[in-house]
Amino acid sequence: MRVLIVVTHLLGAGHLTRAAALARAFAQEGHETTLVSGGGPSRPTGLDGIAFVQLPPVRTIGTDFRTLLDEDGAPVHNFRLAERRILLLQALKATRPDIIVTELFPFGRRVLVDEFMTLINEARRLSPRPLILCSIRDILASPSKPERIEETQVRVLENYDAVLVHGDPQIVPLEATWPVDERIRPLIHYTGYVDENPEHIPQETRNGILVSGGSSAASLPLYRAAIAAAKEITDKPWRILIGRGVTESDFAALLDSAPAHVTVERARPDFRTLLAQADLSISQAGYNTVVDLLRSGVRSVLVPFEAGHETEQRLRAERLKVLGLAETVPEADLSPQHLTEAVRLSLSRAPLPPPRINLDGARQSVAIAESLALARPALHRPNDWSAVEQALARARDRGCPIRVWWRDDDAVADTPQLDRLLSLSRRSKAGIALAVIPHSLEASLGKRLRNEKAAFALVHGWSHANHAPEGQKKAEFGAHRPIATMAAEAEQALQRAREKLGDTLLPVFVPPWNRASPELIQHLPSSGFRALSTFNDRKATFAVEGLLQVNTHIDPIDWHGTRSLADPAFIIASLAAAIDRRIIGAADREEPIGLLTHHLVHDNLIWSFCEELMMQLGHWEVPLMRPDQAFSDRNRITTLA
Incomplete structure (x- = not known):
């Protein structure tokens, strides 16, 4: 079948990473796959055989998701938004997909509602109409206004065939962050967590503390606190991986302040291998980072990102703490002292065997999509x-x-x-x-x-x-x-x-x-x-x-x-x-x-x-x-x- 996946990542690269993992999974099963990205101009690796379309990029700063900026930081003009819609419809016409997957929308990306609905309305006019799926992570930001929740539910009911929830309900069910309407409950399919790199991680001798903070500059306070904590914990080597969103001047300042037993370097592609070699991981609690932690089984201290009243990472971190898989330091309490205490507490405890958590979300998503498509009379005779x-x-x-x-x-x-x-x-x-x-x-x-x-x-x-x-x-x-x-x-x-x-x-x-x-x-x-x-x-x-x-x-x-x-x-x-x-x-x-x-x-x-x-x-x-x-x-x- 032909599959079209559409994603726009506005802050960090997690949404694009997850969408790319889905694209690879569809392609590996023999489906002709196209990935359309509307966020920062970054082509994920491992897309051989997958068509990649980059829309004129948009982004945000911090948690202001209502103000779209271009690559130079200037407010986005309507001409750019119109150009994005034209290119998106061209991709639809070129692929004539059997399956369309929109990442996060309509549960999020309200600022791009015209763009997504233009795609969906045009797709619904195709004959045969493609299967339309929504792809969401385990935890959502629920709107504060009831009318917006109802608006989302109606869009799902009117336009979508299924909602793929990339999580495991034993970690956190969708209901924990989104009021699931009984009307859409039959459309919800849990896929398990989507692992961008599901290959086996060899068990290594664990030695040292690994600090990571995603791709944006939002982790600067964590990097600074980690360097200060490392000056108190000197019996283990530390490695701090700095995201590409951190400026060269800030990176140089971190490098200069680090003691001799601390290695400060830019983020590396062998992050999984470094995790397998670590005694302890210190990180935020983003979706992809938590999947890495669950896959590697390393002990962890989580400092969830909470700026702008964000709750996603805090909820995920709290749930992992309840399961005995992590220690947490709330962002408001982040200090060298609190981070040092959490590191020592985590190192003093014997690691627990991880619970049975489904990390096969990409392949399961493909299987669900195929089953739904095969059940459609237009694609498969019953x-x-x-x-x-x-x-x-x-x-x-x-x-x-x-x-x-x-x-x-x-x-x-x-x-x-x-x-x-x-x-x-x-x-x-x-x-x-x-x-x-x-x-x-x-x-x-x-x-x-x-x-x-x-x-x-x-x-x-x-x-x-x-x-x-x-x-x-x-x-x-x-x-x-x-x-x-x-x-x-x-x-x-x-x-x-x-x-x-x-x-x-x-x-x-x-x-x-x-x-x-x-x-x-x-x-x-x-x-x-x-x-x-x-x-x-x-x-x-x-x-x-x-x-x-x-x-x-x-x-x-x-x-x-x-x-x-x-x-x-x-x-x-x-x-x-x-x-x-x-x-x-x-x-x-x-x-x-x-x-x-x-x-x-x-x-x-x-x-x-x-x-x-x-x-x-x-x-x-x-x-x-x-x-x-x-x-x-x-x-x-x-x-x-």
């Missing part, structure tokens, strides 16, 4: 589920109970993809069985599963290694190795998985590629397994004493073609056929129908279909079984050979 509805009606008429269970293969660690899978499971009130690879298990998976009430683990082979000769179908436990070797490996897999996962593990064997030799299956009970799960209907002639079989039957992935979503009509027909086989006795009616997914390889088309399938099953009131229920004795095969 799936026809009538074949399944008719099959379910036949099953009810024949007294044949239809139940569904869900198995997902190849889990080894707590990943963003797993988080999305478990989130869908919770929203659908569906239990899920994770077939885990014991050889590659990481501690993070066990920790995550202990907090999930309806997620269980199964044993997915040993290392998911293919031992079949070239030219034959892949198998780890096929008829290609000695039975004794494979039986010992299966037993080792069960023991290791049990050690790592404890009570969340069910003694169920899931052979990789759903293939296992009959001789090995005979050995599974003696190795400690109580059940087996592969693919396709289980056979009524299956008879292994002490071993239950519950298989999967529906796989949404086109493994032999695109490796994306298979033809939805084929998947729907397969589900209807699985129901009919149970009605006529061609399959064991006691075996629940199994959905098989692979979260680590899902693209957003697959995710969207799975979400739609779960929604349909809930609508039809088809029971979604917990794995421990699916593998209970009541689901044993009733007819044995």
Whole structure:
């Protein structure tokens, strides 16, 4: 799809940084993306393959967001505002977007209301009309006048398809700073925090204190207090990073006043690495800075920016303090003494493990936008589920109970993809069985599963290694190795998985590629397994004493073609056929129908279909079984050979 993102940053670069992260995320998923910036003339890095349009820049000084200035500090003339609108409409005409994202507007940027509404009104005249989304950070500045709040709500309802809130409600819900009207509540989607650089941060030996203050000159009081505090705390090296908005004369004065153990330099692109090396961070509590702190896990002292009655950073800092993640020094109390006390207090405390906070906001934003766009008739023909509805009606008429269970293969660690899978499971009130690879298990998976009430683990082979000769179908436990070797490996897999996962593990064997030799299956009970799960209907002639079989039957992935979503009509027909086989006795009616997914390889088309399938099953009131229920004795095969 074609995506147009529009942002104007007036003070600092945080809004542009977040918008650029969204643009990169859309482009990485293959969407033709254009980023329009109306703030200071600064092109973000990493925009290869992304069209970038710079409007004639505007900015503000301090917190006076009603007075727009040009790059020379002169008040902006109406001619410049008219030129911006013309260029914005040209970008709209050139891109003909399927999705438009306006950053902050209509919740903010009221001074540019004519500009944004010109874009939106023109976009609404396009055929097909693009999806229109609003992108906002976790904390907003709520207008003091009720009529302005109502004005915003009306603009959202009349023009927008969704509001993407780039935050995590366990840190701060939107309601904490904006009175959420029940009319727009269904449009709100929490994405998690948008990380401009989501790459893994290597754990470094922590040594020293890092001071940072964003890109504007508003942090000068913090820099000066930090240098004074450093003269009291001399047993650690200090590094103070000065934003580009600080003049050369002020920078030189800070450099001259710093003692020998303090390094004063301009802000650097390797800020994340420096954080990973620090004992402690001292900073303001801007959105991107807090994301950096949460990602790195470093102890921190926050001095939130509060000039002009700003409350955003203070609220964020206070919430992090409540969670035990930071010490705070209110801007009004900032002094060398108070900062020194906060630094010593923070260093004296053992760092707490960070809470589970979603930092995958850019990718989640893309997924939400794609799901919303795919649901629009202009961009996607709705799936026809009538074949399944008719099959379910036949099953009810024949007294044949239809139940569904869900198995997902190849889990080894707590990943963003797993988080999305478990989130869908919770929203659908569906239990899920994770077939885990014991050889590659990481501690993070066990920790995550202990907090999930309806997620269980199964044993997915040993290392998911293919031992079949070239030219034959892949198998780890096929008829290609000695039975004794494979039986010992299966037993080792069960023991290791049990050690790592404890009570969340069910003694169920899931052979990789759903293939296992009959001789090995005979050995599974003696190795400690109580059940087996592969693919396709289980056979009524299956008879292994002490071993239950519950298989999967529906796989949404086109493994032999695109490796994306298979033809939805084929998947729907397969589900209807699985129901009919149970009605006529061609399959064991006691075996629940199994959905098989692979979260680590899902693209957003697959995710969207799975979400739609779960929604349909809930609508039809088809029971979604917990794995421990699916593998209970009541689901044993009733007819044995």
